[in-house]
Amino acid sequence: MFALTILGNNSAIPAFDRNPTAQVLQTMDESFLIDCGEGTQMQFSKYKVKRSKINHIFISHLHGDHYFGLIGLLTSMSLLNRTQDLHLHAPPELEQLVDLQLKFAATNLSYPLHFHPLKEEGIIVEGNKITVECFKVKHRIDCWGFLFKEKRNLRKVNAERAKIYEIPASFYEKLQQGFDYANKKGTIVPNDEVTVPGQKVKSYAYCADTIYDESLAEKVKDVDLLYHETTYLKNLHERAAARFHSTTEQAANIAKKAGAKKLLIGHFSSKYESLDEFLQKRLRFLKIRNWRYREAVISFSHLALSH
């Protein structure tokens, strides 16, 4: 499983039942929370997200619509007697705020909270099945994107064929990793004789809040799903630039340049009550430019990238 759930897709002010930014990337083992606007923990109930599966939280930047729900979530986890470690990856200044809020409430968390300040681009989480990298994006204040990549999936052993070649079960782990088998006589059994490829690995890039910046495409090259903000429609591109935000067309351009397979848009301005135009624009792009992107997902959604 490698599935994304959008808990909030509005910018700045909650409006029209759209919450500020928060997303959860769910894998079989654990979930990753990306940004945490006000009300995120209430969205957890609505979208059946389990707090207990979250071990890593990523905060892109310190504009309130991306983190004002964090402290509530951290304290709720403690009130629910969480004991497992929690890792918080965020701009350095956030640590002071969290510490002060806990101090003023005379609260000690029930679990170890590990603060990892975002300082330079590179791998920040190296899990069993996933790596997470952070990269800089251009916004009014320091801001970070996050790239989630499944690790290479193991090959699947065809047990029937492995038996024909008299390969012992103790060697199956090596087969999964792609090794050939050499029997006692020195005969080599090529790996692909007895295995099939594992499932294709998936990747997801979250670009947070950003001005239109073509250098971003290189950082998220060939990603399966690209989230790029589209605070405004094309006609407001000047306002977008002045506020270090992007338009729908600009998001599409980045996705195209990056060779992303899917584009997810969001961070819609509260000036738009309906999101229909965002959808229409996407369709126009698809038609006129012969886009190969299959989807631009709008609004709340659970987006499973197959398997």
Added chain:
Amino acid sequence: MFALTILGNNSAIPAFDRNPTAQVLQTMDESFLIDCGEGTQMQFSKYKVKRSKINHIFISHLHGDHYFGLIGLLTSMSLLNRTQDLHLHAPPELEQLVDLQLKFAATNLSYPLHFHPLKEEGIIVEGNKITVECFKVKHRIDCWGFLFKEKRNLRKVNAERAKIYEIPASFYEKLQQGFDYANKKGTIVPNDEVTVPGQKVKSYAYCADTIYDESLAEKVKDVDLLYHETTYLKNLHERAAARFHSTTEQAANIAKKAGAKKLLIGHFSSKYESLDEFLQKRLRFLKIRNWRYREAVISFSHLALSH
């Protein structure tokens, strides 16, 4: 108008669609926001509360379920280009938190925010039509209650009778204030010959989070509506005391001792999915003890204290 809207009535963790504490007291001229748990600004939309009518915000204490929604509201007001002054009455430590959050977001508010630290009991707002007093309650950390009182309503002039006595219209304001009229001949027209009493003034006491404390009754003596927390039912009175909270029966006792006309309960523990038992307990109290309280209001409600 002197009406209370409950935006959140749950304690600690948002649960079962119950939000953390927030209430709005609405008068004809302006509204007063009392505590501001996470998600309060979203509740504003749901319950048609106008941000622009709020000039005073009161924060009882720095446990997150009473103020984690504040910073989001303050920044939203700014994003909506508020210009009128806003007064924040809160424990002194809150100022540092608000300042840091604005600094990290590189944000200047669009309006003047006046911070009034709660330090001693007494009048903290002296409005045209309302006074607000703060008083200490006993909780795990410093905690304040708030008492809202309408000012004495002006008497109503009976214009027909005033004409009979040849009282000039320029003297009507004095009549409203209760003065007698002396005509040129020195004859006194007693005030109640030409006026009738104004509407009865109303009062509301918000006791925030508190352990059972009988001295509270004196502070909220004869109030029209008393809000007293009831985090737990009676059988958990030991847990309530250990956590500086109260039970339904204890809230009822305070209301009775204070001579309050109505009791409003809230701050329900997340352990209770249903609030039925709170309601049943109240009914039992009413029956057995021959209570004169007409109502104990549970859950979200708009509570107009007549006029």
